[in-house]
Amino acid sequence: MTRATLLTITVPTGEPATGDPGFALADFDAAQVRITDLGITRGDGVFETIAVIDGHPQALGPHLMRLAHSAELLDLPEPAEHVWHEAVLAGVADYQARNGDGGELFAKLIYTRGVEGTGRPSGWIFVDQGEDFTQQRLGLKVVTLDRGLRHDVAETSPWLLAGAKSLSYAVNRAAQREAARRGADDVIFISSDGFALEGPTSNVIVLADGVVRTPQTDQGILAGTTQAAVFAFFAERGYPTEYRHITAEELAAADALWLVSSVRQAGPITHLDGREYPVDAALTADLNRYLLSRTH
Ligand SMILES: Cc1ncc(COP(=O)(O)O)c(C=O)c1O
Structure with a gap:
């Protein structure tokens, strides 16, 4: 049945x-x-x-x-x-x-x-x-892909519905297939004017110089429910958190990166465009325990 x-x-x-x-x-x-x-x-x-x-x-x-x-x-x-x-x-x-x-x-x-x-x-x-996300919670190979839209698209062209969780996810699925063709597990979209945005089904968390950041949500991306919980986790541990515009160069220069979303929770990025990133396995396991223990 x-x-x-x-x-x-x-x-x-x-x-x-x-x-x-x-x-x-x-x-x-x-x-x-x-x-x-x-x-x-x-x-x-x-x-x-x-x-x-x-x-x-x-x-x-x-x-x-x-x-x-x-x-x-x-x-x-x-x-x-x-x-x-x-x-x-x-x-x-x-x-x-x-x-x-x-x-x-x-x-x-x-x-x-x-x-x-x-x-x-x-x-x-x-x-x-849900699917079994054990492997994704241990490490993800990610590529950046050009979304072909400027970071201010939500303001300039609201009819493109950037930032709406619309049923039209064929583009997001196509991006994931492109990642697979390139030997990667997932994607971070970059705006046509060079800003890090989000994944096809996730938000990106960037740790650099002790500060935890995520791209500001006025860039035609979703305000992530998991990302909000991830900020709470890091804030409780004394990390400053910040929403702001993050350039593709800043993304590449990060100390650590995660993709986060409901159901999958947090996946640490081991490779971005072929460059290797260190994964703090204990911190990530702790983060996923925190996310999975949420009761509301
Ligand atoms: C485009 C996009 N961005 C971000 C997210 C992450 O949002 P949440 O953490 O609320 O699941 C999703 C979720 O599927 C998504 O589809």
Whole structure:
């Protein structure tokens, strides 16, 4: 029997009627989405992926805020925060009731413009077991790739939706395949004017001269929920933390680098464009223990 849990969000926006939770359990193995849903035909929608560790959805509030922010960038109606929140909890509870505690799970939230012509958005959530990220938490070979957009693209060309977690991730997947062709595991995008941005599914953490930095989020990149927790980890240990513009040269000159994201958590970079970087294995293990122990 399929392990994954699926919930359709019957009231993805607005207020459900009294007594209606606004979501319903659905058959993961049955067809649920109309082929004319604009999420399918145009990639017109937004999503979030949330780590669920020992039954705790991590950073649920920040993920829902980001879902709402992405929806706003796409001119989609505001998602019904309470409905989505309760649906995640119900999905996790159903998964655990059928499969046991499950260790590392994820919840994926999809919110689309809906079936063409209806003007009604669609939404669904599924909960399943995460991949095994053991190896990635030990070391990653990364290449930089030109994103082909300036760092100020969000301001100059908001219709490009840089900084929205849109369903149109084909470009991000293509970048990851390019990394594989170059013998690497992952990517850091560089803006066409030379600033370090983010990975196709991650944020970058840069340690240099004792300061922990990440690229400022006004550069058409996502504000990472994991990155925020990583800053809290380092701040508790006395490191100054800073958001700022980081040039490709500064990135290359870093003392240590990590890619961080929900579900994977923190992967230390062993190689960037072929250059080797030292990995503090104890610090990274400590960081991942901290990230995995989050209960909210
Ligand atoms: C483009 C991009 N940047 C950054 C992130 C990291 O965000 P988070 O740590 O909230 O998962 C993701 C997550 O998948 C992403 O797709």
